[in-house]
Amino acid sequence: MSVRTLRGQTVVVIGGSSGVGFAVAEGALAEGARVVIGSSNQARIDAAARRLGDGASGAKVDVRDEASVAAFFAALERFDHLVFTAGDQAANVPAPLSELDIGAADEGLKVRFWGALLAIKHAQPHLSARGSITLTDGLLAHMPRKGVPLATAFMGAMEHLVRGLALDLAPLRVNSVCPGPMLTERLAPWPVEVIRQMTERQPLPRAADPAEVAQAYLYLMRGSYTTGQVLIVDGGRMLI
Numbered sequence: 001m002s003v004r005t006l007r008g009q010t011v012v013v014i015g016g017s018s019g020v021g022f023a024v025a026e027g028a029l030a031e032g033a034r035v036v037i038g039s040s041n042q043a044r045i046d047a048a049a050r051r052l053g054d055g056a057s058g059a060k061v062d063v064r065d066e067a068s069v070a071a072f073f074a075a076l077e078r079f080d081h082l083v084f085t086a087g088d089q090a091a092n093v094p095a096p097l098s099e100l101d102i103g104a105a106d107e108g109l110k111v112r113f114w115g116a117l118l119a120i121k122h123a124q125p126h127l128s129a130r131g132s133i134t135l136t137d138g139l140l141a142h143m144p145r146k147g148v149p150l151a152t153a154f155m156g157a158m159e160h161l162v163r164g165l166a167l168d169l170a171p172l173r174v175n176s177v178c179p180g181p182m183l184t185e186r187l188a189p190w191p192v193e194v195i196r197q198m199t200e201r202q203p204l205p206r207a208a209d210p211a212e213v214a215q216a217y218l219y220l221m222r223g224s225y226t227t228g229q230v231l232i233v234d235g236g237r238m239l240i
C-alpha cells in the first residue's frame, strides 16, 4: 500500500454529506481515491455526491440504528479506509448534574460514540487488513468547559477507544482527529462576532477551514506507521 497517496484506494466517510467529512471526501478524491459517503439524509447525500462528482457515490445510513449500519456495509465491496465524522449536538446540551437523566445522557453517546463503534463493527469484515479507521472527537476532551462535563467524558472515551482498538484490531490502524472550531455547516448559524471572540486569543486567531482539518484525516489514512494516535488540529487553541 502506497504511503504517498490514496490513489486507487477506497475511502468510506460516514458523515461525508457535510462539514469536515465532505472535505475529507474532496481531499481523498483529489488524490485519486474512490469515495463512498454515508449519512442519515438521502437528499443531503445525493446533493453531496453530485458536488463531489466522478469517483464519489453515497448511501443512506443512520448510525443510531444497527440494522441500518449493517445494511450499509453489507452493500459494500472490500475497502481501505473508514473515516467517521458523523455527529450531532446531543452530547453538548448543558444540564445541571442535579437534573441528570441517565436515559437522556445516553442519547449523547448515540451518534458519536456508539454510532462509531457500530460502524467499526460492521465495517471490519470489509476493511483491508492494511487499511485504517479514523474517528473524530473534540477539544472538550482536553479543555473541559463549565456546564458540559458529559461531553468531556464522551470525547475522552472516544480517545481511549482509539487506543484500545489500535491494539485490538492491529494491523488495522485506528486513530482520531481532534478538531478545534471549524467553519462547517454546523457553525454556519453562529454570529461571526461569536466565532471571532471564541478564536481571537488562539495563536492562529480564526476558525479552521474544514479543508485544513481534512489534511489530518488524509495523513492518518496514508500514515502507514501511525496508530493509536489523536491528532489535534486546533490553531493552537490548547495553548491558551
Ligand SMILES: NC(=O)c1ccc[n+]([C@@H]2O[C@H](COP(=O)([O-])OP(=O)(O)OC[C@H]3O[C@@H](n4cnc5c(N)ncnc54)[C@H](OP(=O)(O)O)[C@@H]3O)[C@@H](O)[C@H]2O)c1
Binding pocket: 014, 015, 016, 017, 018, 019, 020, 021, 038, 039, 040, 041, 042, 044, 045, 061, 062, 063, 064, 085, 086, 087, 088, 111, 112, 136, 137, 138, 139, 178, 179, 180, 181, 182, 183, 184, 185, 186, 187
Ligand atoms: N465544527 C466544529 O467546530 C467541530 C469542532 C470539534 C469537533 N467537531 C465534531 O466533528 C464532527 C463533524 O463535525 P462537522 O462540523 O463536520 O458537522 P456537520 O457538518 O454537522 O456534519 C455531521 C455529519 O454527520 C451526519 N450525521 C448526523 N447524524 C447522523 C446519523 N444518525 N447517522 C449518520 N450520519 C449522521 C450528517 O449528515 P445527515 O444530517 O445527513 O445525517 C453530516 O454529514 C462532529 O462529531 C462534531 O461534533 C466539530
